[in-house]
Amino acid sequence: MKILLTAINAKYIHSSLSVRYLYKNCTDLDCDMKILEVSINNHLIDIANQIFDEQPDILAISCYIWNIELVKQLLPLVHRLLPQCKIICGGPEVSYETKEFMNDFPMVNYVVRGEGEEAFHSLIEALIVKEDDGQIDIKGVAKRNEDGSIDENIAVTVADLDNIAFPYDEADIENLKDRIIYYESSRGCPYSCKYCLSCATRGVRYRSLDKVFAELEFFIAHDVRQVKFVDRTFNADKAHYLPILKFIAKQNCRTNFHFEIVAHHIDEEIKEVLKTMPKGRIQFEIGIQSTNLKTLGQISRANPWQEMTDNIKSIMAYGNIHLHVDLIIGLPYEDLTSFAKSFNDVYLLQADMLQVGFLKLLKGAAMNNLTKEHDYVYMPQAPYQVISNKYMDYKTMRYLQIFVDIVEMYYNAGRFRHTITYLIDLYEQDAYTFFADFTAYWRREKLHLAPHAPKNLYKFLADFIQINDRFVNKDVIYEILKFDALMSDNGKFRPEFLPWQELSKQVIDDFYMGEQAQKYIKNYQFKSWRDLKKKFTLEIFNYDIEKALQNKIEKCKNVMLFVYEDGKVSYQQIEQGDIEL
Structure with a gap:
């Protein structure tokens, strides 16, 4: 008997704990059991094809809030491709309103309700010995009878977690x-x-x-x-x-x-x-x-x-x-x-x-x-x-959907943390009103109607800053925004409207080829100019950025060094005399 445990994850980077629990807790059974793991981003027919290629006798699918709508499309398709295959569903989305689900999807033979490790094991064990389906009565397993009626049975939990096998191996x-x-x-x-x-x-x-x-x-x-x-x-x-x-x-x-x-x-x-x-x-x-x-x-x-x-x-x-x-x-x-x-x-x-x-x-x-x-x-x-x-009302909810998207892009993504903090300080710590005003700008410009590349987000924020009368010292704000750009994405986004100031090639050569670089960069060794450009950036600022972040504005032309290593970025200010401006 061949059994295919199928997990449809929300993203490729996710993994399924549930199907691995089921698999590891059935290793004592005499059957050929395999895991198929895909994501909701896979096309429906591609998922069905992968199931068909395995030719399972039993298909078990875990059903969650993120995949249930896709599962509902998949079930009738799989049944047409593999009409003799028994189908078992389990998970939170089918553990409640189970009878309604089974009535809506008559190709589903069983539903495991609640925590499934022990109930699923008992069900597979009964099916392996080809016990008459009508005789199967297992706690935590709803079943479809020959006359079409459904026995829901109660949802169950596992009393002793130590009885559950560890779900991972090499x-x-x-x-x-x-x-x-x-x-x-x-x-x-x-x-x-x-x-x-x-x-x-x-x-x-x-x-x-x-x-x-x-x-x-x-x-x-x-x-x-x-x-x-x-x-x-x-x-x-x-x-x-x-x-x-x-x-x-x-x-x-x-x-x-x-x-x-x-x-x-x-x-x-x-x-x-x-x-x-x-x-x-x-x-x-x-x-x-x-x-x-x-x-x-x-x-x-x-x-x-x-x-x-x-x-x-x-x-x-x-x-x-x-x-x-x-x-x-x-x-x-x-x-x-x-x-x-x-x-x-x-x-x-x-x-x-x-x-x-x-x-x-x-x-x-x-x-x-x-x-x-x-x-x-x-x-x-x-x-x-x-x-x-x-x-x-829904008008308010719709507005808040855009509000939340902006919070995600401009606060949680981390690219604009210093700039956003500075701007909200100018709003006297009223973060809601800041994001509400930004949302109003976003809607007015219809920016919510399309996705945006990260580099474009700098321009949108700069435009909002430009039209907002609350923001004085806009040149300071753009310096902070430039600092954020260098602190994010390995400094690869350089919006042209920001006040970039390049050091001369001679000054850069003198810094990296002389003793100064070793003073600021731990274990520094010159390998190539390409490697150097990838790992380090020198940039001129017109203000003391660290003081500006504390709302202490001090005009002071200085150079800052940004170091990009192992996916992390660090910075430090170059002391006067160590580099020529």
């Missing part, structure tokens, strides 16, 4: 080179936020620390680029997560570990560990979602704001941990004025990324019980994004 790591690797050390969440699927299950289950350490050592030994923990709240239990952080801090590796945490579960002992963490070793994602107390109460979320902000500012001050903070648009009682306050509150934390998303009414989430009370209208297909509610 071949997996080789195949997933430089992709994101997903991992979990716990399941469940101690909180019951109504917009989240974790509210559907109670309690948290943990994998034993000895197993976790051994598995993390496997990733480190194989030089994995990033391990993204999918634990819903990684720092729910200090006895579990503190030893993991200590373990990671002691490693000598390039692997980055990503965690979703709550900010108020960080005490002084945890902070001492975080201070010792090698730079780039970990990154945190903290869901704030809103700072409106009435909103937070309605969605059953506790945000002790002072404690959270103190801890976030401490983490940012260490300078060694990349931090994301999240907001959600469309929550109950959050109108535009409330959102503006939430946005400004979170912006002031100065996290590395301020991620703003729109509320999605996920199947199985408790938010679905609030749709009438708050007049929710949402997309009928995945991702079920909110279109409007009692507090924001």
Whole structure:
């Protein structure tokens, strides 16, 4: 019997944890099982062709919010190509409203509901021995009977996570080179936020620390680029997560570990560990979602704001941990004025990324019980994004979609961080109004109607600066924008409208061929002019940039050296006398 486990990921760089769990937990069964991994960017017929080429007896497909619409197109096509193939679906998108899904797609024979490792194993085991389909009755497995009726059966969880096999081996790591690797050390969440699927299950289950350490050592030994923990709240239990952080801090590796945490579960002992963490070793994602107390109460979320902000500012001050903070648009009682306050509150934390998303009414989430009370209208297909509610009409939502895109391009992408910070300072830290004004310009110029190359973003920002009366000292701003250009993308974008000032060839030759270069560049050795141009840039500035970034304007002609190595950039100001202007 040949079984094809199929994962359709959101992006090529992603990998599927679920199908690897299923595969590794069925290795004791007498069958030919294989994984097919594609992305939603693959054409429908190409995916169907790859499935057809494998000629499986059983096709198992994992169904998530990002792929369910494609899966719905794929199912009837595969059934036409392989009419004798049994089809099993599983995942969050089919674990709820299961009977409706199976009625809509009569080619689906089984649905694994909830956590599937044990239920899927039992189902495949029963099918291998060719047990009569009508006799199959497995917890967590919905089935279609011969008369067309459907037995839903209940969704299940795995009680002991130690019983689940580690989902990766040597071949997996080789195949997933430089992709994101997903991992979990716990399941469940101690909180019951109504917009989240974790509210559907109670309690948290943990994998034993000895197993976790051994598995993390496997990733480190194989030089994995990033391990993204999918634990819903990684720092729910200090006895579990503190030893993991200590373990990671002691490693000598390039692997980055990503965690979703709550900010108020960080005490002084945890902070001492975080201070010792090698730079780039970990990154945190903290869901704030809103700072409106009435909103937070309605969605059953506790945000002790002072404690959270103190801890976030401490983490940012260490300078060694990349931090994301999240907001959600469309929550109950959050109108535009409330959102503006939430946005400004979170912006002031100065996290590395301020991620703003729109509320999605996920199947199985408790938010679905609030749709009438708050007049929710949402997309009928995945991702079920909110279109409007009692507090924001769709015109407002549409405006905020453009607003969010601009935040993504000009704040989160990191290219304009110094310029944007400086401009928002001129708005007296009212980040919402700055981005709102920028959004108004963007819409007026109809820039939201087409995608834009990164180099064009400089021109759009410069145009907005030019017409904005709030911005005095525009020549200072353009110098900062030039600084940002040199700090991003290895300095390859040089917008012609910026005040570039080239040093003479003789001055450049004297600097790099003399002793000055060794003073500023560690382990400097001249190899070739081509190599030098790729790695180093000298640029004249008319102002002291570091002081300008602190709103201290000092006109001072100076030269700055930018060094590009290993995907990173550093800079330093050349002392007077070390280079001739």
